[in-house]
Amino acid sequence: MPAPKDDAGRRTYELDRAHVFHSWSAQAALDPMVVTRSEGSYLWDADGARYLDFSGQLVYTNVGHQHPRVVKAIQDQAATLCTIAPAHANDKRALAAKLITDRAPEGMNKVFFTNGGADAVEHAVRMARLHTGRYKVLTQYRGYHGGTHLTINMSGDHRRWPNDNGTAGTVHFWGPFLYRSAFHATTEAEECERALEHLEQLIRFEGPESFAALVLETVAGTSGVMPPPPGYLQGVREICDRYGIVYVADEVMVGFGRTGTWFAVEQHGVTPDLITFAKGVNSGYVPLGGVIIGDHIAETFAHRVYPGGLTYSGHPLATAAAVATIEAMADEKIVENAAEIGRTVLGPGLRALAERHPSIGEVRGVGAFWALDLVTDRETKEPLAPYGGSSPAIQAVLAEAKAQGLLVFTNYHRIHLAPPLNVTEAEVKDALTALDVALAHADAVYTGAPIA
Structure with a gap:
């Protein structure tokens, strides 16, 4: 993504790239998003765009942002x-x-x-x-x-x-x-x-x-x-x-x-x-x-x-x-909400996506912790990205999800969903809608047989 248009955001970006050494990364390839504030299930970048955060950052914002x-x-x-x-x-x-x-x-x-x-x-x-x-x-x-x-x-x-x-x-x-x-x-x-x-x-x-x-x-x-x-x-x-x-x-x-x-x-x-x-x-x-x-x-x-x-x-x-x-x-019965959301909204919603998107090889999860295993062929289970790496297709899925206002956790060929445990049903449905759009990029490189 381009550096922020906002002056303060651009300054933050420039300082980061000049002086911060990031983990698990080739430093020259980095292009970090500048985050300026957060609340509940959302965060905002330096130019004011709002994102629904289903990454949990690194799967830890269990009570959401700024509780x-x-x-x-x-x-x-x-x-x-x-x-x-x-x-x-x-x-x-x-x-x-x-x-x-x-x-x-x-x-x-x-x-x-x-x-x-x-x-x-x-x-x-x-x-x-x-x-x-x-x-x-x-x-x-x-x-x-x-x-x-x-x-x-x-x-x-x-x-x-x-x-x-x-x-x-x-x-x-x-x-x-x-x-x-x-x-x-x-x-x-x-x-x-x-x-x-x-x-x-x-x-x-x-x-x-x-x-x-x-x-x-x-x-x-x-x-x-x-x-x-x-x-x-x-x-x-x-x-x-x-x-x-x-x-x-x-x-x-x-x-x-x-x-x-x-x-x-x-x-x-x-x-x-x-x-x-x-x-x-x-x-x-x-x-x-x-x-x-x-x-x-x-x-x-x-x-x-x-x-x-x-x-x-x-x-x-x-x-x-x-x-x-x-x-x-x-x-606030947040643990109970995680169980209920997973059982009645998030899990069923992801399985419904799998019925429409052949690139979803498997849906796995429990509570507020789920993953989509993305493949190019359901029969062979060929991953959408190689072990230890990424691919243009998975990057396109992530970019489209972000364009739709959704942040997810990803690793190799998988999309992980780890929303706050006090996430609402409406927020989950918004995330599912964004994923529905983004997964078209994975379907575009699918080579297996069509969904029966």
Whole structure:
């Protein structure tokens, strides 16, 4: 897009391009949109154009932009106590920890606060290694756990490749994903059974006594919004118990209502040993993450020093935002709205689009977390963009969606939809209308048989 016409916006754009080094990007190719304000489900660019934000930014604006209760909580906290070292107790950190553990599975009563999701996963792995006395970690392909040296090596997508020197102690496995099955399965039950057999066989051949932890996104997010089949997480729990492996549920992206329950593990009837969180805990208003710790692991460090910490652990501004976010979500029934919107409007609306657009190979999702798997042929499932890359067709879809006033999250050949959890039915219908127009660009390069 061209630089903003607005003088202030253009100045911001020029300063950004001269001095800001952006993540996950070839710097010379960047053309960032200048955002000047936001409210609810919308944001505005420097020239005043309004966009319906179904990206969640990076899937974290769970209560939308500028929620007044969260903004006021940050303002009030700043006027009282802007910062304090983590060795000291303060009211907002203590209350945030209670509100979080109140919503966690039974037997998880401690929280270690971090600055975000990657360091939450780092510390969960450290806890597991110290608790078990083991080193290796299991993670799945099509998974993502963060951008630090350890967590990017743990991740299972292409971003690991240039960072992987093979020293992180990670062993990857194939998780269940029936649409692109690694196990030649034809039903969800087959996919679940074969994925669990694969996982257990891998553990046996790698040496069960070598594994400290299995880290698993409850619903794989960046890699494609892939809810696990019924029974899979129970099977993972049983395997971890069998071999003394710490089960870490990575809920950085899906925690705090994204899937229609406070934590996604609730929908699968399992209790992990550790849960990592970030993003939605305070809608990203101030950086915050953490580890919810099972009582048996917390006991390991009751009389043994935990060798880890962060300067800003449990920062007052961040935890004040978390308290306000969680209380607002509870009072305004925002989690319930996410479940209802997904069940009655967003999910059915996306499936209706699939009936009209042959380029939609599959619709996947739960709550306010959905993905369209775009293909050039439904029978062969040829992706609209290659693994680890993009394509002119997917870029045309995104450009048209933006021209229609809709922002979405995208990765490779997929469009991800992660609206605020308090999104309205009318806003969802507006997004579906914009997508309907944009998907014509994907249909234009479709080479498969027409929809029957």
